[in-house]
Amino acid sequence: MATPCPVWFLPFTRQNSRLAEIIIQLEKAGLDLQPLRANTPASGAGILFLDADASLPAVLEAVAELRTAPDANLLAVSVGALPSPSTWALLRGGVSDVFSWFDVDRPVDIVTSRLRYWQHLNATVADLQRRLVGRSQRWRDTLRQVVDMALSNCQVLITGESGTGKELVAQEIHRLDPRPGKRDCVVVDCTNLIPGLSGSELFGHEKGAFTNAISARDGAVALAHEGTLFLDELGELPLPLQAEFLRALQEGTYKRVGSNTWRQARFRLVSATNRDLLAEVQKGTFRQDLYYRVSGWTCHLPPLRERKEDIVPLAEHFFTQQHGVRQPVDRQVYDFLQLRDYPGNVRELQQLITRIASKHVGEGPITIGDIPRSDWPDFAHLGAAAPTADELEAGVTTLLYQGLGLKEIKDQVTEIAKKVAITHESGNLKMAALRLRCSERILQMHRRDEPETQLRLA
């Protein structure tokens, strides 16, 4: 099989003859293998060749740097046996897969099939990002999981705080689902189920089954036949209905309200909740058997505060796609958006953009003057947190009396600013760099000088 793109490789092994043998086999299979040169940005798929003597910290450091490329997929191939803790460490570090070349049958096929799938995955994720906007590594990893889940035939449970995009993800899972002849996605919001009639909403009813049942009607289960049933806010599904729904899910059979006839429906279930369903199981408000049935594959959507790099792309998306804004947006507006909190997650950001876009009039860029007064930052709070000029002066005076010159004072203040920003952003160097308006590299150098600090790269 020929993969259209070159595949880079990086050796962490001295077993040169074994490595050469592997490379020859892969090249014979049509792979265009290129050694990764120092200081060359890696993109696309790559293979790390290693053995038990390789320094795990060195490999993990390389992985952390290499996977910052948006389409990076790393395969670790051991030219000898690998101890199990290392394989887990590699996966946790961001390697997509790891195996020992001489321990498996048809290793060439393993490599080529992985690479082919990853090419497809990257293209699908890139397309998804146009609707499920975000470019942080955390979001890209989430989207990869979404694609993996969509292509499987598992029941999917999407968890996450309100406004993180659970419904949007559910729709995309249905869209990507490759089932031949797949029908519609039927959405049921379990918070809207009327207790007395909720059976009808899900299973339909016969004529005369209850007052106002003037004609027979299909419920969501029937409408989702051969398609997808999306149960939003699953934690709100009334307990009495859970057993009936479990049967529909397990056996594919259900009865309309007021009927004794079993009917059949086959559907894929995607559900979403912002509740801790396992805690509900402990409390006895959610059936354990149903929980295990619906959570075939669980996908957690991160809150916006854990992927702040996505605020600007999301804001750009809402300005242009939803409000047709063509004018530039002033940098100060983006600074304001990035430094603000969003307890309501993406929905809250989306509503804020709607207010800003609605307030903007006429030509010219969108500026901070377009931010409604009710959204202004709490200046009293900011003022209280900031040191007064006197306090700053006192600090600098102490440094002066310690005999420090202008450069040393500047260096000390700079280091303090870096430390504070990194701590404030929980170790996220990208966000700390945004706050300080400096390059991420400068903060990486700071991190190297402070080995005791626990930092996260993405």
Ligand SMILES: Nc1ncnc2c1ncn2[C@@H]1O[C@H](COP(=O)(O)OP(=O)(O)OP(=O)(O)O)[C@@H](O)[C@H]1O
């Ligand atoms: N990554 C994203 N890209 C673009 N729009 C998004 C994204 N995430 C969420 N949105 C938008 O934010 C709003 C809220 O998303 P959605 O309804 O899917 O969230 P939710 O997690 O299901 O919320 P809830 O739990 O309150 O029902 C929607 O208008 C959705 O289109």
